[in-house]
Amino acid sequence: MKASAANHSMSPQQARAPTKAGVRRQPDLTRQQLLQCAFDEIHRSGFRAASLDAILESSGVTKGALYHHFGSKTALGYAVVDEVVRPWVEALWKPILEAGNVIDAALALCRELARARSEQALQYGCPFNNLINEMSPLDRGFRERLQHILHDWHEGVIVGIRRGQANGSVRKDVDAEQVSALIISTAEGSVGLAKAKQSPAFFDAAMRGLEAYLESLRPLRAAP
Template identity: 30%
Template sequence: MTKAEKTRQFIIEKTAPIFNRKGYAGTSIADITEATGLTKGSVYGNFGNKDDVALAVFDHNFGLMSSLVNKKMAEHSKTVDKLKVYLTLYAELIKAPALQGGCPVLNTAVECDDTHDLLKIKVRSAIDSWHSTILAVIRLGRERKEIRQKFDEKEFAFALIALIEGGVMLAKVTGRMTGFKAAMKQAEKMIDEIAK
């Protein structure tokens, strides 16, 4: 890794929690320079603008979440248990977030849906990736004869994502786990229903 690449990575890692907690609009260049100890000129010498930092940070945060999911899934052999990783992992993230600020997909989606097209594209790509991961798990489960053959797997995957993110949103906004637990109960029921 070159010195410039190391500096870029340093900026990303130091500002990732700030962007995830405060959002794009709430994170200032002063926040970035304070977190990194770099000057504004140094930051902009490595990134063209705040947008570039935010886009790189989103990729970083989503990558951390994806790695965590993959690691937890690898601990299970059964398809149903792999899918239920999302339920337990997001419950853990609410109580003791591995990422400050919580889920970067939810946080960024809520902020950028009408205000920042480039971040919106990143979030859409992250959701597509998450959707594809669920589909891959389901297809492997079908090959192993652990999952029913006939159900709409694409619809299932979108519904699972919506329940998880909706539950997280309810927990964050209300400060209570009641809505999250209700959403996870429905998600678990959905997962159990596709098992053979």
């Protein structure tokens, strides 16, 4: 799934399930439509309150087709996490690892998040964080899937920071694990709190604070 302004805005209508190249068979299209409509409904309502009838109505799919692809509402929820939420989260952080300067790339992402945020993002919050808060205490299948996504994100940022330390773009005296945890916590927490406050200004302020922190990770220039 390619990262874009649409992905970063955290809008359920914009973050689409990934598709393979080429012509897809009709059952594949039906499955993808169900996944996307389920993602949208879960983002709006939460998993427990999500309505299968609403998903069927928005997707135009029959109940029989839904249960053909997913044996239960829980199985549908697991598939949404695996096939929509995971690639969407990875699209946020994986491009940073490919950049020559991890700080520049992370700063660009912060600015893009602030620029591309939508009213829906602030109204409904981050779908990943929402599911962590709602389902991790209640369901082992959700908890393990969400933990794996978070683990990969945390480890990925650690790799990026250490790579930056190796190429001289990140200070060598910082702890990569701590930096990764702080960046992720700030990014996710700012969306959740902005949702609670319904305040774009709060989110923008948090992103500016994160940008200042990222700038502080650059190596200090020697005094002339």
